[in-house]
Amino acid sequence: MSPVVKIQDLHKIYESGEVPVHAVRGVSLEIQRGEFIALMGASGSGKSTLMNMLGCLDRPTRGTYELDGINIDDLDRNELADLRNQKLGFVFQGFNLLARTTALENVELPMLYGRHRKFSMDKIRERAMHCLEIVGLANRFDHFPNQLSGGQQQRVAIARGLVNEPQVLLADEPTGNLDSKTSVEVMGVFQKLNDQGITIVMVTHELDIAKYCRRNLILRDGVVVRDELVADGTIAEEEMQRIKAAEAAAKLTLQAKSEA
Amino acid sequence: MHFANTLRVALRALRRNTLRSLLTALGMIIGVAAVITMVSIGSGAKAQVEAQVASLGQNLITVMPGSFSSGGMRGGFGSSVSLTPEDADAIAAEVANIDGLSAEVRDRNQVLANGLNWNTNVNGVGPDYPYVRNWPMESGAMFTEQDVKSLGKVCVIGKTVADQMFPNEDPVGQTLRIRNLPFRILGVLSPKGFSIFGSDEDDVVLIPYTSHMRRVSRRTSISMIRIQAADADKVAQVKQSVEDLLTQRRRGREPDFTVRTQEELASAATATAKTMTGLLAGIAGVSLIVGGIGIMNIMLVSVTERTREIGIRLAIGAHGRDVLTQFLIEAILLSSLGGLVGVAVGVGGSQALSSYNGWPVLVPTTWIFISVAGSALVGIISGFYPAYKAAQLDPIDALRYE
Numbered sequence: 077m078s079p080v081v082k083i084q085d086l087h088k089i090y091e092s093g094e095v096p097v098h099a100v101r102g103v104s105l106e107i108q109r110g111e112f113i114a115l116m117g118a119s120g121s122g123k124s125t126l127m128n129m130l131g132c133l134d135r136p137t138r139g140t141y142e143l144d145g146i147n148i149d150d151l152d153r154n155e156l157a158d159l160r161n162q163k164l165g166f167v168f169q170g171f172n173l174l175a176r177t178t179a180l181e182n183v184e185l186p187m188l189y190g191r192h193r194k195f196s197m198d199k200i201r202e203r204a205m206h207c208l209e210i211v212g213l214a215n216r217f218d219h220f221p222n223q224l225s226g227g228q229q230q231r232v233a234i235a236r237g238l239v240n241e242p243q244v245l246l247a248d249e250p251t252g253n254l255d256s257k258t259s260v261e262v263m264g265v266f267q268k269l270n271d272q273g274i275t276i277v278m279v280t281h282e283l284d285i286a287k288y289c290r291r292n293l294i295l296r297d298g299v300v301v302r303d304e305l306v307a308d309g310t311i312a313e314e315e316m317q318r319i320k321a322a323e324a325a326a327k328l329t330l331q332a333k334s335e336a
Numbered sequence: 337m338h339f340a341n342t343l344r345v346a347l348r349a350l351r352r353n354t355l356r357s358l359l360t361a362l363g364m365i366i367g368v369a370a371v372i373t374m375v376s377i378g379s380g381a382k383a384q385v386e387a388q389v390a391s392l393g394q395n396l397i398t399v400m401p402g403s404f405s406s407g408g409m410r411g412g413f414g415s416s417v418s419l420t421p422e423d424a425d426a427i428a429a430e431v432a433n434i435d436g437l438s439a440e441v442r443d444r445n446q447v448l449a450n451g452l453n454w455n456t457n458v459n460g461v462g463p464d465y466p467y468v469r470n471w472p473m474e475s476g477a478m479f480t481e482q483d484v485k486s487l488g489k490v491c492v493i494g495k496t497v498a499d500q501m502f503p504n505e506d507p508v509g510q511t512l513r514i515r516n517l518p519f520r521i522l523g524v525l526s527p528k529g530f531s532i533f534g535s536d537e538d539d540v541v542l543i544p545y546t547s548h549m550r551r552v553s554r555r556t557s558i559s560m561i562r563i564q565a566a567d568a569d570k571v572a573q574v575k576q577s578v579e580d581l582l583t584q585r586r587r588g589r590e591p592d593f594t595v596r597t598q599e600e601l602a603s604a605a606t607a608t609a610k611t612m613t614g615l616l617a618g619i620a621g622v623s624l625i626v627g628g629i630g631i632m633n634i635m636l637v638s639v640t641e642r643t644r645e646i647g648i649r650l651a652i653g654a655h656g657r658d659v660l661t662q663f664l665i666e667a668i669l670l671s672s673l674g675g676l677v678g679v680a681v682g683v684g685g686s687q688a689l690s691s692y693n694g695w696p697v698l699v700p701t702t703w704i705f706i707s708v709a710g711s712a713l714v715g716i717i718s719g720f721y722p723a724y725k726a727a728q729l730d731p732i733d734a735l736r737y738e
Contacts, residue, residue, distance in 0.1 A: 133651060133732050154655045161653020172648050172735065176352040188341040189653040197344075236652070 078145060080243050080275055081107035081130065086139035088125050088298075099125040101298035102139070107244070107277065112270040114286035115279045117295035124248065126295065127279050131164055131246050132156045144243045162192050165237025167278075169249035171229040173221040179232045180204050180217040186240045207235040211265050227258030234265055238274070245269065247278035251285050257319055263288040264312030288312060342658060346665040353638075357670060360634040364674025364714070365681060367627035368707045371620035372682025375703045377689065378613030380696035385609045388531070389602040395435075395571050396468065399423075399561040399578060402592035418592045421545065423582060424462075424561045431577045433570040434563055438462035441548045442559045447541060448513040449501045456497050457540045458514055460548025460558075466492075466525065468564045476508040476523025484544040487551065491519040494538035495527040512541065515552055519543060571597050624710065627674070632718030635667050639726045646726050647734025660727035667719020668712055675711025679704050 088100040100122045107113060117123040128134040129141060132148055141148050144163055151159060160166075165186075173182045183204040187195055195203070208214045211231035213224075221229050230250060237245050247266070251259035267288060270276055278289065286292050287310040294302040350357045401419040424439040441460035446453055465471075466478050479490045491512055498507045511518045519541075528537040549555050565574040579595050586592065639646070646659055683699050690697035 128732055131651070133735075154657075157650065157653050157655050160651060166651055168735070172644065172651075174352075174645055174648065177348065181348060185345075185649070186652045188345060189649070189655075189658060194338070240653075 079106040080109050080144055081105065081277075082140075082142040083130075084140045086126070086129065086136045086141060088122070088129060088134070089137045099298055100129070100136070103295075103298075103300055105293070105300070107275065109243075109275050110270070110273050111275055111277075112266070112288075112290045113277045114289035114292045115277065115295065116281060116283075116286050116292055118281065121295040122298040123279050123281075123295050125298075127246065127248050127277075130244075130277060131166060132160050157189075158191055161186060161189055162240060163243045165234075165240065165242035165245040167230065167233050167237050167245065167247035167250045169252040171221070171226070171233050171253070173229055173232055173236075175222070176220055178218050178220060179208060179213060179224065179235075182221070182232055183207055183235045183239055186236060190240060204235070204239060207239045208232070210238065210269070211235045225258065226254050227261045230254065230258075230262050231265055234262070234269075238269070243275060245274055245276045247276065249279055249281075251280065251282070259285060260312050260315050260319060263310075264316060267312050284310070339661075342661045343665060345658075346662045346669065349662065350666055350669060356634065356638075360631055361670050361674035361677070363627035363630035364624075364671045364711050365627075365678040367620070367624035368675045368678025368711055369682035369685060370623045371617065371707045371710075372679055372699065372703060373686045373689070374616035374620040375613065376682070376686035376697045376699045377695060378609070378616045379700050380686075380690070380698040382606060382609035382613060383698050384696045385606055386602070389598065389606070390470070395565040395568050396598040397563040397565060397571060397575050397578065398596050398598075399427075399563070399582070400594045400596070401557065401559075402594055419558050419561065420556070421549070421558055423585065424558065426585060427561065427563065427578055427581060430581055431563075431574060433566040433574055435566050436464040436468040436564040438465040438468050438562050439545045439558045440465070440560045440562060441545050441553060441555060443548070443553045445514055445552065447497070447501070449507075449510060450505075452501050454497060454500045458548070458552060459540060459542055460545030460552070461542050462545060464564075465542060465562070468562050471528055472526050473523045474526040475506070476521070479522055479544055484546050487547045488544055489517060489519045489547060489551070490522050491541050491543045492523045492525060493521055493542070494525050494540040496536055496538040497541055498524045514541070514543070517551055519547075571599070624707070624714065627711075628671070628714035628718045631667055631671055631715060632722065635663060635719055635722035636725070639663065639722045642726075643729065643734050643737040646729050647731050647737065650729065650731035651735060656727035659729075660723045663723030663726050664716065664719045667723065668715040671715030671718070672708065672712040675708045678711065679708060682707075 083103060083105040086100055086103045086105075087098070090097040090099060103126060115123045115127060125134070129136050132143065135148070143159065146159065148156065148159065166172075173179075174185070180201070184200050187200045187203065205214060205217060208217055211234050213228060213231050213235065216224060216228065221232070224232065230253075234245075234250075237247075250266075251262055254262060263285065266276055266278070270290075276289075280286055287306060287308075289306060290309060291305050292302070293300055399419065421439055424437065428434065428437045438461050440462075443458050443460075444455060445458040446455050447458065462484060463478055463481050466473060473492070474495070476492070478492055479488060482488070483490050491514075493501075493507060493512065501507065501512065502510065507521045507524055510521050512521055513519070525538070525540075525542075531537050543552070545558060549558070563574065563578065565571045575595050575597055579591075582593050582595075583591050649659060650656075683704075686697045686699060689695055
């Protein structure tokens with residue numbers, strides 16, 4: 077099977093400042109369907125730039141990028157937008173949901189911009205509802221983002237990323253704004269999706285988050301310095317039970333203390 | 337994206353900021369309401385002036401004697417004594433497309449009746465006069481051609497005279513003395529009110545012009561001839577024929593008469609009302625422009641404020657044109673909804689003004705369409721630049737925007 081993402085000698089040079097910044101200096105990469113990859117690196121390592129290019133939000137200065145067999149170099153601004161709409165799902169660090177818009181309407185949004193297929197409003201609603209079910213938020217469909225917790229907002233964002241059945245789900249620091257427990261919750265959703273065969277690429281700088289993935293890529297100064305499969309990956313469900321057990325224990329100790 | 341979806345997206349965006357949307361539309365509402373109210377007042381005033389002009393009679397042509405000059409002194413219009421009853425008869429006999437004609441002799445006299453006296457306009461006229469002036473009788477009847485021929489001592493009085501001389505009784509059949517001559521009152525004219533020149537039209541006594549010339553004023557010339565043309569298209573032609581006929585009757589002498597049509601008179605009177613309407617519409621137009629600038633301002637602010645939202649939309653697959661259309665639709669919806677509400681407020685406001693102040697108010701339908709279309713246009717114009725700016729945003733920059 078052909079790889080879903082195929083990058084060859086990708087460079088990105090920013091010319092906007094006084095000195096040109098060489099953010100990505102020759103990255104070659106193949107991502108197969110069904111992979112779950114963490115892009116890691118310190119800030120300034122070029123991981124966000126690489127992510128923007130993977131997400132077709134930015135164009136490489138040099139090198140080729142084929143997404144699902146399509147060379148993005150040949151596409152104009154609008155065709156890139158269509159590609160993002162059809163083949164990619166985005167999850168951002170800051171959730172980036174539309175404010176004062178219900179969870180359901182947020183999830184519907186990518187379908188409203190979909191040119192490749194024409195859904196009736198009922199069908200759109202039904203699909204959005206289905207995606208909210210996948211992330212376990214169907215009962216909160218009419219809540220506004222400010223009525224949801226951070227983890228719930230991020231799950232709505234994941235549902236929005238899934239709704240057009242993308243080839244790759246891209247997540248940029250998806251747990252960056254979350255506490256450790258909700259991070260586990262969100263990673264659990266990603267693992268569940270990956271088990272169903274969805275390809276996921278995420279950027280993170282937290283080692284323990286990267287452990288939930290199956291393959292880790294570490295970048296430094298714009299090049300991939302390590303590419304390895306995760307040997308002893310964390311499973312979110314087990315981690316969650318551990319946390320719950322720890323919480324319960326803490327509660328008991330607290331109770332014991334107050335009783336004493 | 338399909339247009340229905342863009343519309344849906346725009347409506348959702350407006351709904352998300354209901355208060356801001358309402359305040360933005362308020363500028364438009366006030367602008368359009370001002371236009372509608374001002375224009376209603378203006379055209380109400382114009383209609384009133386036109387009604388007053390129409391009360392002079394319809395399709396009217398007046399013939400006045402020209403200027404009298406003697407030894408270098410010129411007397412001005414009407415001072416010449418050259419217009420005669422024979423001129424009037426000749427016009428009646430020879431000019432086609434005439435509906436009615438009345439010679440007229442004007443004077444002021446003291447009249448006596450019922451032990452009371454009153455100084456009033458005593459005008460000698462022909463039997464067609466009420467018809468030509470579009471001035472029906474309230475009671476009794478107008479004198480006839482027979483009365484004119486026989487120099488009859490009969491008269492018809494206006495409402496004011498009737499009220500002054502016969503406060504408690506029916507004047508018809510009574511006697512009125514003019515210059516000590518008894519005139520039998522045949523009828524009373526219906527009230528006509530004040531003329532556009534401000535004089536009381538009802539303060540008048542009408543007697544046959546022949547009686548006036550022989551018995552009262554002892555003049556040999558008449559003051560004017562009023563002619564009613566058969567219809568509006570014929571006015572110019574009748575005017576020409578009258579001029580030709582009178583010139584011919586002068587046999588080469590200097591033309592000593594003026595023929596005027598009602599339009600010439602009316603145009604002076606309506607010009608004022610028109611100027612006023614224009615002025616009011618101008619003021620209202622300024623407020624419409626201010627409303628438009630308000631919309632542009634809000635849309636610009638909202639593009640900046642919603643940069644991140646635009647970034648999200650672009651990232652998940654919106655084309656630049658989708659964003660442009662969305663913002664444009666938002667602006668147009670705001671302005672045209674504002675326009676529609678403004679029309680309602682304007683119509684309501686002018687009705688309220690008319691019932692409170694008693695001003696004549698007329699809501700012109702064309703202006704309703706003009707202001708709704710105008711407000712939509714303002715929306716397009718003021719929405720385009722912000723929408724264009726939004727569409728040009730780079731998704732990465734927009735997403736990073738704090």
